[in-house]
Amino acid sequence: MHARADTIAHPRIARAYRNLLLDAGFHHVELEVHTAIFTDATMQPLLAGHAEAAHQIGAVSAEQAEAWVSEQARRAQNGRLMVAVPMFLAAATR
Structure with missing residues (x-):
């Protein structure tokens, strides 16, 4: 997961939503997290991308990634299979 996150410009930005909004002058900041759960092959491309990223940085061999x-x-x-994808929703007033 860390290998894949490192391929994204700001992979942990959702953790900063609240403070970013407050720093930008917003008030009444509210955050929610919604988690999508996938139990079929829908997320296979995402999982393959994680494995490829791990292989690219040398965290796992090509054989391990493929396996x-x-x-x-x-x-x-x-x-x-169970894949959980959290989605963060932020709302605030100015």
Whole structure:
């Protein structure tokens, strides 16, 4: 996960939403997190991207990345995969 996050310009920006809004002069800042859960092959490209990023930085070998992606595909086929994707929603007034 860290390898994939390192490929994004600001991978942890959601953690700073509240302070960024307050620093920009907003008030009544509210945050919610909504988590999408996927249990089928829908997220296979995302998982493959994580594995590829880990391989690219040398965290895992190509064989390890391929084996992990294959395992996730098997899990999806057998109804045993679970991928959670948090989405942050911020609202404030100025």
